[in-house]
Amino acid sequence: MVDGVWDMGRQTADHSPKSKQPSPFIFAFHHNPYPIIHRQLMEKIRIGIVGTGGMANGHADAFKAIPGVTLAACLDVVPGRGEAFAAKHGIAKVATDLDGLLADVDAVSVVTPDRFHADPSLKILAAGRHLLCEKPLAVTLDEARAVARAAAKAGRKGVKHMVNFSYRRSAAMQKAITLMEQGKLGALRHVHSMYLQCWLAQPVWGHWTEEAWLWRIQQAAGSAGVLGDVGCHILDLTTAVAGEVEAVRCTLATFPKFTKQGEAVTTYKGKVLDANDSAVIELCFKGGALGVVHTTRWATGHANHLRCEVHGTDGAMQFDLDAGYDVLNTCLGKDAVKNTWKATTLKPTPSNYQRFITAIKTGVNPQSDVFRGAQVQAYLDACFRSAASGKHEAVQDWR
Numbered sequence: 001m002v003d004g005v006w007d008m009g010r011q012t013a014d015h016s017p018k019s020k021q022p023s024p025f026i027f028a029f030h031h032n033p034y035p036i037i038h039r040q041l042m043e044k045i046r047i048g049i050v051g052t053g054g055m056a057n058g059h060a061d062a063f064k065a066i067p068g069v070t071l072a073a074c075l076d077v078v079p080g081r082g083e084a085f086a087a088k089h090g091i092a093k094v095a096t097d098l099d100g101l102l103a104d105v106d107a108v109s110v111v112t113p114d115r116f117h118a119d120p121s122l123k124i125l126a127a128g129r130h131l132l133c134e135k136p137l138a139v140t141l142d143e144a145r146a147v148a149r150a151a152a153k154a155g156r157k158g159v160k161h162m163v164n165f166s167y168r169r170s171a172a173m174q175k176a177i178t179l180m181e182q183g184k185l186g187a188l189r190h191v192h193s194m195y196l197q198c199w200l201a202q203p204v205w206g207h208w209t210e211e212a213w214l215w216r217i218q219q220a221a222g223s224a225g226v227l228g229d230v231g232c233h234i235l236d237l238t239t240a241v242a243g244e245v246e247a248v249r250c251t252l253a254t255f256p257k258f259t260k261q262g263e264a265v266t267t268y269k270g271k272v273l274d275a276n277d278s279a280v281i282e283l284c285f286k287g288g289a290l291g292v293v294h295t296t297r298w299a300t301g302h303a304n305h306l307r308c309e310v311h312g313t314d315g316a317m318q319f320d321l322d323a324g325y326d327v328l329n330t331c332l333g334k335d336a337v338k339n340t341w342k343a344t345t346l347k348p349t350p351s352n353y354q355r356f357i358t359a360i361k362t363g364v365n366p367q368s369d370v371f372r373g374a375q376v377q378a379y380l381d382a383c384f385r386s387a388a389s390g391k392h393e394a395v396q397d398w399r
Contacts, residue, residue, distance in 0.1 A: 045360055046072035048105035048129075050098065050120050051112035052085035054212050055134065059109045060089040062353035069357055073101045102127045107160075107360060110134060113215055114229070115222025118143040121370075125154040131161040132356050136232040136380065137373030139224055144377035145398060151370035160359040162366050163373030164352050165236040167306060171346035172319035172328040176241045176310065184332055185312030191242045191283065191291030193308040195234035196299035197226075200257060200277060204303045208257055209268060217257065217275045225276030227252060227383055231295045234306060235379045236368065238283070238293055242310050245291075247284040249392045250383035252276040255298065281383055284392065374398040 047063050049056050052074050063069050073093040076082035082094045095101035098120055101108070107130035110120050118138040124131045125147070138144040151161045167173060179185065199205050199213060208217065215221035216229055223229065227250075239245055254276050256264040266273055277298060283291035299305070302322075309318040315332035318341070326346045335342055350358070355366040378398040386393040 044068055044070045045107060045357060046070055046105045048073040048075070048095070048101045048108045049085075049091075050075050050101065050108060050110050051116070052076040052082050053111065053113075056085065056109070056111040057088075059111055059132075059353070060085075060091075062351060063109075063357075064089065066354060066357055073104050075101045098123055102129055105129060107132065107356070113222055114224060115139050118147055121147050122150050125150040125159060125161065128154065128157060128159055130159055130356075130360050131370070132164060132353075133162070133370070133373065134164050135166075135236075135373065135376075136224070136228055137163050137370060137377055139222060139228065141374075141377050141381040141396070141398065144374040148370055148374040148398065155365070158363065160356070160363070160365055161370040162352065162356045162359065163368050163370060163376075165233060165368040165372075165376075166352055167233055167237050167321065168240075168355070168366075168368050169325065169349055169351045170319070170321060171326040171349045172321075172324070173237060173241065173308075174349050175328050175344075175346055176308070176317055176319060179317060179330070180241055180243070180310070184315060185310060185317065186314030188242060188285060188287060188289040188310070188312050190289060190311045191238060191285070191309070193234050193238040193291070193293045194306070195230050195293075195295040196302035196305040197230065197295075197297045198300045198302055200255075200297040201300045207260060209259065214268070214271070217273045217277070218271055219274050220272060223275040224380065224384075225252070225254070225279075226295050226297050227276055227279045228380060231279055231281075231293075231383070232376050232380060234293055234295055234308075235281075236372070236376050237306065238291065238308055239376075239379065240367070241308060242285060242289070242291065244286045245283045245379060245395055246286050247392045247394050248379065248382045248386050249282040250386040251280045252383075252387040253278045276387075279383070279387075282392075371398075 045068060047069060049059055060071055063071060071089055071091045073095050074082050074086055074091050075095040075098060086094045093104055108124045110117055110133045114136060117133055121131055121133050137147055200208055216223045254274060256266050257273055258264055278296035281293040283293060306321040315336045318329045326348055327343055328346060329341045329343050331341050359366045375398045378395055382393045382395045
């Protein structure tokens, strides 16, 4: 660890899409009016949820299933939505601002749209509350750096923090990380990964014109497109397994969308649909290996499909989350000579919500802490710069 921050590699400058609209979660704070809550004094860990849209239901359901945890408060800027969410999940307090929520909780889940991740996260950390932030950590590298600095400062007082890279719950991914750390594949040579969705091509989760999806295809709404939304997942997954990336080359594409009537459009009800839909990324790993990652929202037949394959001088491994979160395929040892793959079904690993609560109780940060979130943000930043320049771009330091 370096100055309270995990030393996790190089990263970049700020070329991610920016929103000019001010955040409703901007707060001025010059001192800490909240007492630091010590875990040994807690009878139950009280959770607050900021942002009560669709994703927040998953957070609420997961926390309610964990013994020793209670949902204490929620907050939303849309009138009536917080009250409906509280009634659905049995939450006692609907706060009118973040200060009010922080007064009654020990830890907070930030489940707002991407552009509203950094501001509340800074306030939560400054207040001495444990933080679970939805991915990506921010929309720019500068924002991510600011949150990482705040997390380092809060961490010295016992505050725990996590970014919700939810596929970390895959036992196959966790075992793959271990095998790489043990050197079972030899020297890394080639990696290829994908994250495919189809909701722009087929209404598998509803039509893209619905509120839950429409903001995700507008830069003005703070979306970094498929690259920021799910590209952060596949970049986290790929580099957690295969190791650090030094440079990237990225191509982004944005296509016309089709209305329910079949009309191809680039705007909808006055909103410009300009966030990227597809990304292809070449990865240059530290040590010289190469990799390719691609992601899109136009992959008909794939509702939510993640796959990663890693090849080294002594073997290979592959996992496909459509086939199962707990199945790892390996081609190692004597099997490698015969090109034989062996499937191993692993014991399930804890969810991110369980990992977060365990971190609070044990005082040990989980794998995907805020520092990891900032590192992934630096990968995204390099991708956006590369898409603009048309060239390879170095990954800059996230600290």
